[in-house]
Amino acid sequence: MDVRVNLDDFIKEFAENCENVQRKYYKKNQIITTYIQKRNQICVLLKGEADLVRYDFNGARSIIEHYTAGDFFGEAFYIVSVNNELSVEAKKNCEVLLFSYDNLYGDCKYDCKYGCKYHDMLKENFSKIMVDKMKALNTRIEILTKRTIREKLLGYFNILSTRKLSKSFTIPFSLTDLADYLSVDRSAMMREIKNLKDEGIIEKDGNLFTLLTF
Amino acid sequence: MDVRVNLDDFIKEFAENCENVQRKYYKKNQIITTYIQKRNQICVLLKGEADLVRYDFNGARSIIEHYTAGDFFGEAFYIVSVNNELSVEAKKNCEVLLFSYDNLYGDCKYDCKYGCKYHDMLKENFSKIMVDKMKALNTRIEILTKRTIREKLLGYFNILSTRKLSKSFTIPFSLTDLADYLSVDRSAMMREIKNLKDEGIIEKDGNLFTLLTF
């Protein structure tokens, strides 16, 4: 099993066969879960797109991670030491599997006709999932430590380009959200994108970007 | 076993009794390890202080984590997706335990007169250690997403204050290093610290800070 699970092979069967799991539906802009209730919830996004966001005390929004079908999220992966409100927001209509970490590691007291074979698989791969989360956090830190908007943009573009093995790539969210992900002012970011275009460093067609240098 | 291990109860015994482990000494400013060689190394800092740092392509230094005695570090906890040079630098003379992740999970082919009881303990607690690492990463992200130096400083001070359960606390490194941790220019940070003092928001005596507001 890959860290980013194969839906066909694993999750669908899990959702259909293990009674110890909830399947829920969320509409666009609904909050799927918040990370303040110490529920140790584990979630798998089956369909749709969602963001893990933080709202600062002064209202500034910051996107921590972006999820697509097959991604794991939930409090269990994201224990935080500081007092801040984290929540997962549906960006499109979403279908989500929900179960708890305690449930996963503790005794399964419910009837589970497959003997929790799916729980066991998750258990075994929990550390792999954690490692994947760590990668995402490290990636974000790498970008946030860049000191200028230009470097943040280019750093992020390079990561997307490397992932796609192509000079061209689409950003996984709107430009407004990209600013929140890079943690910079949107208009300042737009200005910098314009500069990069004018200087012939990137090309942009909607959300499709191309790196012209290397 | 706590995530930040109790040296007396665990590590010292481990170091003395398990033959599958190396103990090494590093002088101040020496590089303890780099995260590019895929050695899956796990390290425990027995004595001294060290920083996990990244050097940008243009030379900008950035402190990711700060370690004191009892902390775990090493590639195994810090797998990164992007191409950047991470290294752990001794800030003082250090004593370090070294062993490998593969060794931990694979069969222990060496003689280990305690039957690798220590390895087993680590194995069991690996996910806890990972969670601790995640906390550290999340803390750093929380600070880095703040948009001004003032907010970064106050955010970090609040975390230190909360940890110590006191309005007064000492920063765990020099002001120069603090700037690298917050990923900002040192002189600009000093200016902002001065502003905070002048406005009666903080007090500062060397590396001892006090938050005057709440």
Added chain:
DNA sequence: AATGATTTGTTGCTTTTGCAACTGAAATAT
């Protein structure tokens, strides 16, 4: 105790960023 290296503290100047405000385009809902 003297020397050299590092850290702290400060300042002038320039560049970058954030803020506010607005327009047109695109998407969504009625």
Added chain:
DNA sequence: ATATTTCAGTTGCAAAAGCAACAAATCATT
């Protein structure tokens, strides 16, 4: 099909941050 909301793109201006350079203080080493 039209109204409404969201998103993209711009700009002027003010505030913040970075850069460079230097002196004073502190720390470390011989």
